[in-house]
Amino acid sequence: MKKVLMGNFAASHGVRLSRAQVISAYPITPQTHVVEELSAMVARGDLNAKFIKVESEHSALACCIAASVMGARAFTATSSHGLLLMHELLHWAAGGRLPIVMVAVNRAIAPGWNIWNEQTDTLSQRDTGWIQLYCASNQEILDTVIQAFKLAESVKIPVMVIYDAFILSHTYEPVDIPDQKVVDKFLPPINNPEALKVGEARAFGSVTNPDFHMEFRLKLHDTYERAMEKFSEIDAEYAKLTGRNYGIVEPYQCSDAELIMVTAGSLAGPTRMVVDGLRAKGIKAGRVKLKMFRPFPVEALKEALKPAKKILVLDRNLSPGTGGIFAQELRVALKEDKRPVWGFVAGLGGRDITPELIESMFFDALGAEVPVSNTIFKGVRL
Amino acid sequence: MIEPTYTIEESEELVHPGHLACQGCGATIAMRYVLKALGKKTVVVIPACCWSIIVGLFPSSCLDVPLIHTAFETAAAAATGARAALDVQGQEDVNVLAWAGDGGTFDIGFQALSGAAERNENIIYCCYDNEAYMNTGIQRSSATPVGAWTTTTPQGGLEDRPKKDIVRIMAAHNVPYTATANVAFPDDLYQKIKKAASYKGMKFIHILSPCPTGWRIPSSESIEVARLATLSNVFPLYEVINGSKWRVTYIPQKKVPVEKYLEAQARFRLMGEEEKKRIQKNVDEYWKELLKRAKR
Numbered sequence: 001m002k003k004v005l006m007g008n009f010a011a012s013h014g015v016r017l018s019r020a021q022v023i024s025a026y027p028i029t030p031q032t033h034v035v036e037e038l039s040a041m042v043a044r045g046d047l048n049a050k051f052i053k054v055e056s057e058h059s060a061l062a063c064c065i066a067a068s069v070m071g072a073r074a075f076t077a078t079s080s081h082g083l084l085l086m087h088e089l090l091h092w093a094a095g096g097r098l099p100i101v102m103v104a105v106n107r108a109i110a111p112g113w114n115i116w117n118e119q120t121d122t123l124s125q126r127d128t129g130w131i132q133l134y135c136a137s138n139q140e141i142l143d144t145v146i147q148a149f150k151l152a153e154s155v156k157i158p159v160m161v162i163y164d165a166f167i168l169s170h171t172y173e174p175v176d177i178p179d180q181k182v183v184d185k186f187l188p189p190i191n192n193p194e195a196l197k198v199g200e201a202r203a204f205g206s207v208t209n210p211d212f213h214m215e216f217r218l219k220l221h222d223t224y225e226r227a228m229e230k231f232s233e234i235d236a237e238y239a240k241l242t243g244r245n246y247g248i249v250e251p252y253q254c255s256d257a258e259l260i261m262v263t264a265g266s267l268a269g270p271t272r273m274v275v276d277g278l279r280a281k282g283i284k285a286g287r288v289k290l291k292m293f294r295p296f297p298v299e300a301l302k303e304a305l306k307p308a309k310k311i312l313v314l315d316r317n318l319s320p321g322t323g324g325i326f327a328q329e330l331r332v333a334l335k336e337d338k339r340p341v342w343g344f345v346a347g348l349g350g351r352d353i354t355p356e357l358i359e360s361m362f363f364d365a366l367g368a369e370v371p372v373s374n375t376i377f378k379g380v381r382l
Numbered sequence: 383m384i385e386p387t388y389t390i391e392e393s394e395e396l397v398h399p400g401h402l403a404c405q406g407c408g409a410t411i412a413m414r415y416v417l418k419a420l421g422k423k424t425v426v427v428i429p430a431c432c433w434s435i436i437v438g439l440f441p442s443s444c445l446d447v448p449l450i451h452t453a454f455e456t457a458a459a460a461a462t463g464a465r466a467a468l469d470v471q472g473q474e475d476v477n478v479l480a481w482a483g484d485g486g487t488f489d490i491g492f493q494a495l496s497g498a499a500e501r502n503e504n505i506i507y508c509c510y511d512n513e514a515y516m517n518t519g520i521q522r523s524s525a526t527p528v529g530a531w532t533t534t535t536p537q538g539g540l541e542d543r544p545k546k547d548i549v550r551i552m553a554a555h556n557v558p559y560t561a562t563a564n565v566a567f568p569d570d571l572y573q574k575i576k577k578a579a580s581y582k583g584m585k586f587i588h589i590l591s592p593c594p595t596g597w598r599i600p601s602s603e604s605i606e607v608a609r610l611a612t613l614s615n616v617f618p619l620y621e622v623i624n625g626s627k628w629r630v631t632y633i634p635q636k637k638v639p640v641e642k643y644l645e646a647q648a649r650f651r652l653m654g655e656e657e658k659k660r661i662q663k664n665v666d667e668y669w670k671e672l673l674k675r676a677k678r
C-alpha cells in the first residue's frame with residue numbers, strides 16, 4: 001500500500017511491521033514523531049507492544065537493554081543530545097551482543113542549541129560497536145528498519161538506522177508500505193537462545209577479568225566483520241519480497257568516472273543531480289552513497305572507487321582538528337593508494353548544501369593536482 | 383510488633399556459598415533473606431555496587447536466579463525493561479527485583495528510580511544501605527550520616543547535613559509500598575518483602591546493611607551494630623502504604639542512647655560530644671514525628 005509519509009512516520013511503520021515488543025523512548029526534536037506515532041499505534045492496537053515513557057534517553061536504552069537480555073524485541077529512537085546521553089549504554093548494548101534497533105536522526109550538537117541536520121552525533125558513536133546504516137529516502141528508512149531487526153538478530157549486534165533531520169525526518173514522500181504478511185515471512189518472531197530465562201541461574205554482564213574480557217571483544221570484532229556479508233544476504237532476500245534493496249554502498253555513474261564523490265544520507269540525492277549536470281558538460285563525475293558505515297565497507301568502497309583518478313568526500317560532520325569523519329576513515333582505508341582525496345566539510349548545523357556548492361567542490365578538484373589542505377570548509381564565511 | 387527474632391521457615395537457599403563478600407557483610411545477608419521471601423520465580427537486576435562483585439566473577443554466580451548486571455545509574459530503568467519483557471511474554475507472575483546500593487539509589491540512580499516510581503512500575507526495588515560508596519573504597523554518598531569518617535570525609539564528615547530521607551521521598555511518589563528494614567531484624571525484613579510482593583506496582587524497601595570494612599567495626603559485631611541502629615531509633619523500622627498510611631513495625635522496649643550506637647563504630651571516632659548530643663536530639667525529633675505520622 002502506498003502512502004505519503006514523513007520520514008519519521010516511515011520509521012514508525014517499519015517498527016510496527018517488525019512487531020517490536022518493548023519500546024522505550026524520550027522526546028527530542030526531530031525524532032519525536034517516531035515515538036508519538038508508535039504510541040498511537042500501540043493505543044490503537046495496531047502494535048502489540050509495551051511502550052514505556054521513561055524519564056530520559058539514558059533510561060530508555062537501559063530499559064531496552066534489560067528487555068533484550070530477557071529475550072524481547074526492543075526498539076528506541078533518539079537524536080543528538082539524547083544519543084550522546086546514551087553513550088555509556090551504547091557500549092553495554094553492543095558489548096552485551098543485544099539485537100536492539102534504534103532510529104537515530106542526525107541533528108547538530110550544542111552549544112548553541114541547534115535542531116538542524118548534522119552527522120556528528122552518530123559518527124561520534126562509531127566506536128561503541130553498533131552497526132550504522134544511513135538512509136537517503138523515506139522508503140529507505142522504512143525498509144532499513146525492517147532489515148535492521150533481521151540483521152541485529154542474526155549477528156547479535158545492535159543496529160542504528162540513521163537519517164537526516166528535517167530533510168528526511170519531516171519531509172513527506174510517497175512510501176510503499178509492505179503487507180504485514182510479507183514482513184512476517186521475512187522477519188520471524190525473535191528467538192534468542194542466549195536470553196535469560198526464569199528459573200535458570202544465569203547472569204548477563206558479570207565481572208570479567210583480563211583472562212576473559214579480550215575474547216568477548218574479539219568475538220564481537222569478528223562477527224562485526226561478518227555483518228557486512230550478512231547484510232548483503234538480507235538485502236537480497238528483502239529485494240525478492242519487495243522488489244527493493246539498497247546495497248552497502250551505492251555507486252552512481254562510477255564505472256568510467258574520473259572524479260568520484262563519497263557521501264552518506266540524503267546528500268545522495270543532490271550529489272546525484274550534480275553528477276548528471278557535470279556529465280552533461282562532459283565531465284566524467286560519479287558518486288558513491290555510503291549506506292553502511294559501521295562496519296566500514298572498505299572492499300566495497302575500493303571497488304566502487306576503482307576508476308577514479310581523484311576522490312572527493314562530502315562530510316556534514318566535523319571532528320575538530322581532524323576534519324570530516326568519513327574522509328578520515330576513507331583515507332585510512334585507501335592508505336596504500338596514491339590518489340588524492342579532497343575532504344570537504346559543509347552544511348554543519350543545518351546550513352544548506354546547494355547543488356552549486358557541491359558542483360564547486362568538483363571544480364576545486366578538477367582545477368588542482370592535489371587538495372590545498374586536508375580539510376576544506378565549503379559554504380562558510382571566513 | 384516483631385521482636386528481633388529469626389523464625390524464617392526453612393526454604394530453598396537461593397544465595398549459595400562461594401560468594402565474594404567480606405566477612406560480616408550485611409548486604410549479603412540481606413539478599414539471602416530477600417530471595418528466601420521472593421523465591422525462585424524472580425529476576426534480579428544489579429547495578430555497579432559491592433554486589434556486582436559479591437555475586438561472583440564470570441562465569442560463576444552465587445544466585446540461583448537469572449541476574450542482569452546493569453550500569454551504575456540504571457537499576458530502576460533496567461528493572462522496568464525486564465518487567466516489560468516478562469509481561470509481553472506472559473510471565474506477569476515473576477518478581478523483578480532491583481538490588482542497588484545507597485550510592486546507586488540516593489545519588490546516581492535517583493533519576494531513574496524516581497521515574498520508575500512515578501510510572502508505578504511493577505517491580506521491587508531494594509536499596510541495601512551501607513552508608514557509603516563501598517565498592518570503590520568507602521567514599522561519602524548522600525546516605526552517609528553526619529560525622530562519619532569516609533575516605534572523602536577524612537575529618538569525619540564536616541558537612542552538617544542530615545541523611546537524605548529516601549523513604550519519605552519514595553513514599554511521596556505515592557507508590558503502593560515503601561518500607562525500611564534492617565538485617566538485624568530478619569523476621570521484619572522477610573515479612574515486609576512478602577508483603578511487598580503481594581502489591582502490584584512499585585515497591586521500595588530501604589535495608590540497613592552494615593559494612594564492617596567501611597564502618598570500622600569487627601566483622602563479628604556487624605549484626606549487633608545494626609541492631610543498635612534500630613534500638614537507638616537511628617534507623618526506625620516502619621512501612622508506608624500508598625504513600626499515606628504510616629505504620630511503625632518495631633518500637634524498642636528500652637531506648638538505647640544514640641551514643642552507644644556511635645561509639646560501637648570507629649567511623650564516628652572523630653565525633654565530638656556536642657555533635658553526638660545534636661544527633662541524639664535530631665533522632666528524638668524524627669522519632670516523635672514518625673510516631674505522629676503513624677497515628678494519623
Ligand SMILES: Cc1ncc(C[n+]2csc(CCOP(=O)(O)OP(=O)(O)O)c2C)c(N)n1
Binds near residue numbers: 433515
Ligand atoms: C557511571 C559510573 N560512575 C562510577 C562508577 C564507579 N563505581 C562503581 S560501584 C561504585 C560505588 C557504589 O556504591 P553503592 O551504590 O553505595 O554500593 P556499594 O558499593 O556501597 O555496595 C562506584 C562509584 C561506575 N561503575 N559507573
Ligand SMILES: [Mg+2]
Binds near residue numbers: 484485
Ligand atoms: Mg553503599
